[in-house]
Amino acid sequence: MDDEQKSRQELIEELARLRRRMVELEAAEAKSREAEAALRESNERGRAIAQAAVDAIISVNVEDKIIFWNRAASEMFGYTEDEILGKPVTALIPPRYRAAHSAGVRRFRETRKPVLIGRTAELLGLRKGGIEFPLELSLSTWTARGETYFTGIIRDISDRKEAERALAERTEELESLVQTVAHDLKSPVVGIAGLVRLLKKSVSELPPEEKRDEILEQLLTTSSNMEDFLKDLLDGLRPDPVEPSREPVCLREAAEQVVSLYRSRIGERGFEFKVLCETVIPPVQADKHRIAQALDNLVGNAVKHMGNRPDPTIAIELRDNSDSVLVLVSDNGVGIPPQYWKRVFDRFFRIKKSNLDGGSGLGLSIVKRIIEGHGGRIWVESEEGKGATFCFTIPKGAAPTASLHEQ
Numbered sequence: 001m002d003d004e005q006k007s008r009q010e011l012i013e014e015l016a017r018l019r020r021r022m023v024e025l026e027a028a029e030a031k032s033r034e035a036e037a038a039l040r041e042s043n044e045r046g047r048a049i050a051q052a053a054v055d056a057i058i059s060v061n062v063e064d065k066i067i068f069w070n071r072a073a074s075e076m077f078g079y080t081e082d083e084i085l086g087k088p089v090t091a092l093i094p095p096r097y098r099a100a101h102s103a104g105v106r107r108f109r110e111t112r113k114p115v116l117i118g119r120t121a122e123l124l125g126l127r128k129g130g131i132e133f134p135l136e137l138s139l140s141t142w143t144a145r146g147e148t149y150f151t152g153i154i155r156d157i158s159d160r161k162e163a164e165r166a167l168a169e170r171t172e173e174l175e176s177l178v179q180t181v182a183h184d185l186k187s188p189v190v191g192i193a194g195l196v197r198l199l200k201k202s203v204s205e206l207p208p209e210e211k212r213d214e215i216l217e218q219l220l221t222t223s224s225n226m227e228d229f230l231k232d233l234l235d236g237l238r239p240d241p242v243e244p245s246r247e248p249v250c251l252r253e254a255a256e257q258v259v260s261l262y263r264s265r266i267g268e269r270g271f272e273f274k275v276l277c278e279t280v281i282p283p284v285q286a287d288k289h290r291i292a293q294a295l296d297n298l299v300g301n302a303v304k305h306m307g308n309r310p311d312p313t314i315a316i317e318l319r320d321n322s323d324s325v326l327v328l329v330s331d332n333g334v335g336i337p338p339q340y341w342k343r344v345f346d347r348f349f350r351i352k353k354s355n356l357d358g359g360s361g362l363g364l365s366i367v368k369r370i371i372e373g374h375g376g377r378i379w380v381e382s383e384e385g386k387g388a389t390f391c392f393t394i395p396k397g398a399a400p401t402a403s404l405h406e407q
């Protein structure tokens, strides 16, 4: 082979090599295009999933700037994607928590120890326009090209929190109802026990039949009051509560009844009970049992907070006051200092916490509710050391009665 032939052969071989290389390169390029398309497809799929999610999905870079924001995030926080991308995530955090948030991000950058990652936390978010709302956040972190990113999945839990609040309120109402019931059943139960003791004593001492009849009559009244109270209570506990009863009530009769029960129970301890009224008192439209309950509580208080008087006297006075009847329950006991005149009506408030009378401080709050439920007012006047007078009004006409269960 001469030189010319040799170089021609080499040229042909070089060309063939180049062609092979070109085919290889074309195949590689096709592969890379495919990979790029697959990557784009996967990105789009991820984005579509994120966009369709009901929870807000937000990603931030290490500078705490928002780099991804889905549709649910727009709905939840009120910013469009264009408005929020590139903005610091603190725009979504109430101002008072921003410093703590920034400290957390700084700590993560320095220590790489995440506090929130992998947990769900309940926090407060800030909508565009400055309205705060409770949210639940699950946070994850990821790294790409040496950079760290965070992605939060956020759920608006306003409805759940509202339901929890309503449940807590209902539980509190029920607790208060149970306390009220226990409190108001105590007095008639104590009354019945007292009357039975009296009856037992009078049977052994063979007193006149008249006295026994009177005691039996009172036993009957007290237990039937209790029965009515339980009936009202059960009515009120039904989902569609029956309207509290309204009937003409003679306050004088109600006062006489309460006073006569106390006379039987503790008259022999030297207590004097009086019912005073100068004029005829017209009937009021009211709930008879609730009114009796209020009077019973006030007279019970006068007895309980009498102190050591040689002449303990308790009076219920009734006055006709054009539109309403004014009732004054007074005693000559220890009295109430002026700074407590309002507070004695608060639930669980007692002036002397250490006395051993077993009071729970609920009675006057119940009385206040009953009176105000009838559209009346209640207050106390007192001269310390000389006694107290509890005054209340009951309008003569029908006024809305708050049931025992409405607080």
Ligand SMILES: Nc1ncnc2c1ncn2[C@@H]1O[C@H](COP(=O)(O)OP(=O)(O)OP(=O)(O)O)[C@@H](O)[C@H]1O
Residues within 6 Å of the ligand: 183, 301, 302, 304, 305, 306, 331, 333, 334, 335, 336, 344, 345, 349, 350, 351, 352, 358, 359, 360, 361, 362, 363, 364, 365, 387, 388
């Ligand atoms: N007639 C009164 N004289 C002096 N202090 C009174 C009188 N009535 C009420 N108080 C004071 O007001 C407080 C609140 O009264 P309230 O009836 O609410 O509770 P309580 O009598 O202590 O307990 P409960 O009625 O629940 O058994 C009493 O603890 C007492 O200190």
Ligand SMILES: [Mg+2]
Residues within 6 Å of the ligand: 297, 300, 301, 359, 362, 363, 364
């Ligand atoms: Mg009381």
